[in-house]
Amino acid sequence: MARFSSVKGQYVYVEVNGIEYKVYFEENGQGIPLVCQHTAGCDNRQWRDLLEDPHITKHFRVIAYDLPRHGKSDPPHGVEWWKEEYKLTTEFFVQFVRQFCEALDLENPVFMGSSFGGHAALQLALEYPDYFRATIPVEAADHTPGFYQEWWHHPHTHGGEVCASGTWGLMSPQSPEKDRRLTWWYYSQGAPGVFKGDLYFYSVDHDLRGKLHQIDTNKCPVYLMTGEYDYLSTPEDSKRTADQIPGAKFIKMNGIGHFPMSENYPLFAQYLEEVLQDILKREKALPN
Known part of the structure; x- marks a missing residue:
């Protein structure tokens, strides 16, 4: 007999600054909403193993979306998006995440993002501490300059292969080859200029130096997780x-690189379980 996944996918329309976006997302589980952002230039396939993990979906409603222009999510509707260069900004990113969560009517979700998604998690903890239950910045920092380069999108290069191959050395050599190959495969399918445009946020527009002390972890706990090979x-x-964030927690993930959820999910899950259990314990400790 055929075997079917319990993960369900659908579209939702999200409006940001008066412009509508048709956004694809997948979800599974029940309980606390756990919203997951993929890495720059990729899509929500990176979270497939997490979406099907019964130990996590027992207590968390895991939701993984494709940022507009990524995966199955369209560029913006109603505007001539092809006439301008794509550059992801901090203002759009944080507004999009908030509006996406509002569109799904989520109540105090946990947000977890990796790489540029991890940077977004820090921004959200600063901007919306009363809305997000917690944020989990994976492979994130206050500022990561130097990676917004022309050669990510250039007529003399094959964009898909260049972007995908740039990820190879960021993964741990101990991670299973089949999963490293899949991570490479996902990256090879990004639309032209999208990876470079994401890196504008990652390396140029994201800069929280001198602001981290303003994050209130009493309202929104912050758990940073980073692989040793990143x-x-x-x-x-x-x-x-x-x-620099009072009360924040940091976990170094041994044996993992820059793409923990897709390059070695079983190992990543061991570290993530520690964080999610802490969030659940905090929920039980809070007064009703």
């Missing part, structure tokens, strides 16, 4: 960031 946002960068 050379974009190193464990030292993430720890330095966590040390």
Whole structure:
């Protein structure tokens, strides 16, 4: 007999600054909403194993979306998006996440993002501490300059292969080859200029230096998680960031690189379980 996944996918229309976006997302589970953002230039396929993890979906409603222009999510409707260069900004990113959560009528979700999604998690903790139950910045730091480069989108290169191959050395050599190959495969399918446009936020517009102390972890706990093989946002960068946020927690993930949820999910899940259990314990400790 055929075997079917319990994960369900659908579209939702999200409006940001008066412009409508048709956004694809997948979900599974019940309980506390756990909203997941993929890495720059990729899509929600990175979260497939998490979406099907019964230990997590027993207590969390896991929701993984494709940012507009990524995966199955369209560019903006009603505007001539093809006439301008795509550059993801902090203002749009945080507004989009908030509006996406509002569109799904989520009550105090947890937000987890990786790489540029991890940067967004820090921004959200600063901007919306009363709305988000907690944020989990994965492979994140206060500032990561230097990666917004022309060669990510250039007529002399094959964009898909260049972007995908740029991810290879960021993964741990101990991670299973089949999963590293899939991570490479996902990246090879990004639309032209999208990875570069994402890196505008990652390396240029995201800068929380001098602002981290303003994050209130009494309202919105922050858990930074970084793999030891990540050379974009190193464990030292993430720890330095966590040390500037009063009450934030930092976890160094041994044996993992920049794409923990897709390159070695079983190992990543062991570290993530510690964080999610802490969130559940905090919920039980709060007065009704």
